[in-house]
Amino acid sequence: MSTAPRFSLRDVVCRYDGKAAVHGVTMDIDAAGVTAFIGPSGCGKSTILRCLNRMNDVVHGFSLSGDVRLDGEDIYLRTTDPVQVRRRVGMVFQRSNPFPSSVFDNVAYGLRLHGSPSRADEELQVEEALRAAALWDEVKDRLESSATMLSGGQQQRLCIARALAVKPEVLLFDEPASALDPVSTQRVEELVAELGKRLTVVIVTHNLQQASRVADRTAFFLLGRLVEYAPTVDLFTRPREVETERYVSGRFG
Ligand SMILES: Nc1ncnc2c1ncn2[C@@H]1O[C@H](COP(=O)(O)OP(=O)(O)OP(=O)(O)O)[C@@H](O)[C@H]1O
Ligand SMILES: [Mg+2]
Structure with missing residues (x-):
């Protein structure tokens, strides 16, 4: 198996209206497993996450310099189609x-956007995605009901199914469980860990226990800089930097 990183970021600087919010982040993200981004509010976690699929492109006033590569390819080339990314x-x-x-239509949406599958094909792929999102058994008898009738936790798993339907190589999660009750949170966490076994998963979380439960590696950001990036166990139990130590021991943030 190749050990090339899924993502390589080099000197990534992100600005909103000319003001830098991320100051030169350099990191590689492994293809295998789950990587967590942690750090206090406003440190740039979501900004960096959105760099990984060009989601910042739609933010007015956003600009990026530096290099973001996906499987070795620069995803910010003029010729790159952000929809494909x-x-x-x-x-x-x-x-x-x-x-x-x-x-049903929520999950089929992406399939239709990226092609015109037959109804039979669509049904197969929708079922597969709902199963992968651990939602199939709960919704199989009401596929034609409105998605807004589902509980908050089910809606979140539906969004995961929708994302999985187009068979991505990577899934990015931005605090996917912070609006959910404890039981729904646990289900989403289990799902994140499970998906990490077959996809590249990057998750932003404020919940340090969550990072330690699901992530193989954790990156700690502060004021738009990457302070420390290590196997999760090491980052939490023997941080190298004093800022990391203060954050993970709950002394600020
Ligand atoms: N659309 C925007 N326009 C202007 N500034 C922005 C925008 N989005 C984020 N910022 C600024 O960029 C910095 C980083 O924000 P970002 O949302 O990436 O942080 P975060 O670590 O995800 O925070 P949180 O934990 O609160 O979600 C902050 O100073 C924020 O105010
Ligand atoms: Mg955020």
Whole structure:
């Protein structure tokens, strides 16, 4: 198996209206397993996450310099289609955002966007995605019901199914469980860990226990800089930097 990183970031600087929010981040993200981004509010976690699938492109006033490579390819070339990048690198947000349509159509949406599958094909792929998102058994009898009828936790798993349907290589999660109750949070966490076995997963979380439960590697950011990046166990139990030590021991942030 290749050990080449999924992502390579070199000197990535992100600006909003000319003001730098991320100051020269350099890191590699392994293809295998789960990588967590932690750090206090406003340190740039979401900004860096959104660099990985060009989601910042849609933010007015945003600019990026430096190099972001996906499997060795610069994803910010003029010739690169951001829609193709986002097909390979899916995203799940903090607030579940199902479309006001049926459960089935929510999952089929991406398939239709990227091609015109037959109905039979669509049914197979929707089922596969719902199973992968651990939601199939709960919704199989109401695929034509409105997605907005589902519970918050189910809606979030529906959004994960929608992201999985187009078979991405990477899934990005931005605080996927922070609006959920403890039971739904646990289900999403289990799912994140499970998906990390077959996809590249990057998760932003404020919950340090969550990072330690699901992530193989953790990156700690402070004020737009990458302070420390290490195997999760090492980062939490023997941090190298004093700022990391203060953060993981709960003394600030
Ligand atoms: N759309 C935007 N326009 C202007 N500034 C922004 C925008 N989005 C983020 N910023 C600024 O960039 C910096 C980093 O924000 P970002 O949202 O990446 O932080 P974060 O670590 O994800 O924070 P949180 O934990 O609160 O989600 C902050 O100073 C923020 O105010
Ligand atoms: Mg954020």
